[in-house]
């Protein structure tokens with residue numbers, strides 16, 4: 001089964017702990033899962049600050065009942081805010097097993113399992129045609145790699161909001177400079193909003 005659910009996770013069905021041959025009872029490390037090994041790793045985990053996530057969802061004009069995808073959803077903060085504060089249904093796609101689990105723990109604690117799904121898979125294997133909003137925090141070169149997929153699968157009217165990295169060749173609807181701490185004048189973030 002491809003979709004990670006809280007229930008299955010709690011039953012331990014997807015444990016990624018591997019054991020050293022000579023010390024079978026003692027886990028030595030958390031190795032990459034097969035899915036992680038075979039995928040194109042697009043960007044390391046760096047979380048978008050929550051005030052920036054909120055601004056991105058406002059700029060994307062996310063509405064109750066809409067479907068948001070976060071491609072590379074990390075610890076789940078964007079999908080959680082989208083569901084909790086904007087009334088969306090959200091789907092996080094995250095390659096890293098540990099981050100997918102972390103997101104699922106938070107979702108379960110907040111009792112949001114009905115509104116959020118975490119798919120522990122490579123972005124390239126997930127169909128995006130149901131998205132109303134796509135949330136991105138990858139890199140410009142990663143955006144370049146997923147651009148053909150976005151162009152092929154996103155319905156007309158879908159908004160794409162990208163933290164700090166543009167999508168080359170697409171004309172943004174808005175470019176916003178958002179300052180986390182206006183008193184200090186930094187850190188500031190460039191937010192790109194596109195509409196298909």
Ligand SMILES: C[S@@+](CC[C@H](N)C(=O)[O-])C[C@H]1O[C@@H](n2cnc3c(N)ncnc32)[C@H](O)[C@@H]1O
Nearest residue numbers: 041042043045046047048072074095122123137
């Ligand atoms: C910069 S982080 C962004 C996390 C989150 N979206 C946020 O803004 O807080 C990028 C994430 O993409 C994930 N990632 C990288 N390549 C991926 C792939 N091919 N499929 C799914 N996730 C991927 C990384 O593990 C990481 O968690």
